[in-house]
Amino acid sequence: MRRSFYQYLMTERDPHKKDAVTEFANAAESDDTFPKQSEDYHEISQYLEMNGNYLSSMTVFDEAWNKYTEKNEEL
Structure with a gap:
């Protein structure tokens, strides 16, 4: 099942990492x-x-969007 961009973005959260x-x-x-x-x-x-x-x-949004589309292709 395809997920929304926001759902994907929430998988990138981390209180310790500091990348963009x-x-x-x-x-x-x-x-x-x-x-x-x-x-x-x-x-x-x-x-x-x-x-x-x-x-x-x-x-930064474009970078995250590219990761999102790559991940959704795997689903």
């Missing part, structure tokens, strides 16, 4: 308005551009 994707995941967990059910790149990208002040760069 992990920090993104840790911050997104606290974002109550994150589009949690979305699988759409453009919807999530637009949301983050307007509301993702915790995201250091959209490049």
